[in-house]
Amino acid sequence: MKDNEVAIVGGGPAGVSAAIYIKRYGMEPVLFEKDLIGGKTNYTEKIENYPGYLGMKGPILGEQLGEQLKQFDIKPIYSEVQSVFLNDDGTFTLSYGREERTFKYVILANGLSERPYHLKGEESFNRKGISRCAICDGPFYRGKDVVMIGSGNAAFEEANYLCTICRSVSLIARHEEFHAQEDVVSKFRSFPNAKIYAPYEAVSCSGNTSLESVTIRNGKTGEEKELSVQGMFVYIGAMPVTGFLQIPGVANEQGFLKADPSSMKTAIPNLYAIGDCRDTPLRQVTMAVGDGSLAATKIHYDYLKSKKGK
Numbered sequence: 001m002k003d004n005e006v007a008i009v010g011g012g013p014a015g016v017s018a019a020i021y022i023k024r025y026g027m028e029p030v031l032f033e034k035d036l037i038g039g040k041t042n043y044t045e046k047i048e049n050y051p052g053y054l055g056m057k058g059p060i061l062g063e064q065l066g067e068q069l070k071q072f073d074i075k076p077i078y079s080e081v082q083s084v085f086l087n088d089d090g091t092f093t094l095s096y097g098r099e100e101r102t103f104k105y106v107i108l109a110n111g112l113s114e115r116p117y118h119l120k121g122e123e124s125f126n127r128k129g130i131s132r133c134a135i136c137d138g139p140f141y142r143g144k145d146v147v148m149i150g151s152g153n154a155a156f157e158e159a160n161y162l163c164t165i166c167r168s169v170s171l172i173a174r175h176e177e178f179h180a181q182e183d184v185v186s187k188f189r190s191f192p193n194a195k196i197y198a199p200y201e202a203v204s205c206s207g208n209t210s211l212e213s214v215t216i217r218n219g220k221t222g223e224e225k226e227l228s229v230q231g232m233f234v235y236i237g238a239m240p241v242t243g244f245l246q247i248p249g250v251a252n253e254q255g256f257l258k259a260d261p262s263s264m265k266t267a268i269p270n271l272y273a274i275g276d277c278r279d280t281p282l283r284q285v286t287m288a289v290g291d292g293s294l295a296a297t298k299i300h301y302d303y304l305k306s307k308k309g310k
């Protein structure tokens with residue numbers, strides 16, 4: 001084990017930011033990513049609220065984060081971290097693939113995972129009409145009728161994009177009050193092909209070889225409607241994943257990782273949590289990159305202090 005190495009679990013905006021700062025401080029980031037560098041940004045149509053970028057396409061931001069790693073000669077390990085274990089001497093052992101590696105410092109930047117969604121009949125239409133990524137699959141529904149399930153920012157933002165390519169977009173919201181910013185909701189309402197069903201929930205879907213209709217039910221009256229659609233996009237939020245973390249006392253009751261906002265330190269020395277996986281009031285790219293830079297700075301400070309003490 002080299003004591004200047006820092007393991008970073010997750011290569012989304014938070015993990016990449018931490019890796020860049022760690023490298024610039026002269027330490028060695030070891031970045032693990034199980035999917036794509038850039039994390040959730042790869043699945044976002046447009047990011048309009050990241051200062052300095054004018055309406056940037058999410059996947060382009062993801063690509064540039066990867067390019068920036070290359071510029072700093074940071075080569076991610078493309079593997080899923082299966083466990084993080086705290087050793088008796090305070091170091092951490094990470095297992096991935098068939099390998100194990102021990103680190104003094106670990107930053108958890110593993111984001112969130114999509115909340116499961118179960119709808120009667122849905123199993124038959126995964127990838128045949130049901131999608132969780134408008135940017136990836138939206139173009140398959142060009143000129144077609146689709147529904148969006150969800151009423152948060154992500155649901156409205158991605159529905160706004162779908163309105164520009166689909167014949168109609170019906171947004172199904174459980175409650176009449178939405179958890180989304182007013183400007184995003186207003187934009188959706190401004191599209192002539194947009195319609196909101198609230199308070200409604202989807203109860204079943206059907207079709208022959210691919211999705212043909214979704215039945216929705218009014219939460220107040222119980223009245224049901226069958227919408228003829230070819231696509232259904234599900235944006236009902238995400239949830240934390242902590243199964244791989246074999247260390248008690250780091251997550252709160254909901255599974256979000258507790259970290260001191262002034263340092264990103266968890267209750268376990270040398271273990272940090274940043275970005276969406278953290279117990280934070282806001283989950284956005286701006287927060288993720290800020291968390292990453294702060295964790296790296298604190299680690300560097302601790303590292304220098306430990307060297308001086310020797």
Ligand SMILES: Cc1cc2nc3c(=O)[nH]c(=O)nc-3n(C[C@H](O)[C@H](O)[C@H](O)COP(=O)(O)OP(=O)(O)OC[C@H]3O[C@@H](n4cnc5c(N)ncnc54)[C@H](O)[C@@H]3O)c2cc1C
Nearest residue numbers: 010012013014034039040080081110111275276283284285
């Ligand atoms: C549809 C949508 C639209 C959005 N729009 C905006 C927007 O307009 N503006 C904005 O600021 N934010 C937006 N967000 C939120 C933003 O994408 C997130 O806040 C941000 O990506 C969080 O960064 P992160 O690095 O914490 O997590 P993530 O981006 O989720 O990255 C986590 C990474 O960790 C990896 N990982 C997870 N577990 C492991 C493991 N065990 N081993 C190895 N790798 C692992 C994942 O593969 C992933 O790449 C949007 C999100 C969504 C879903």
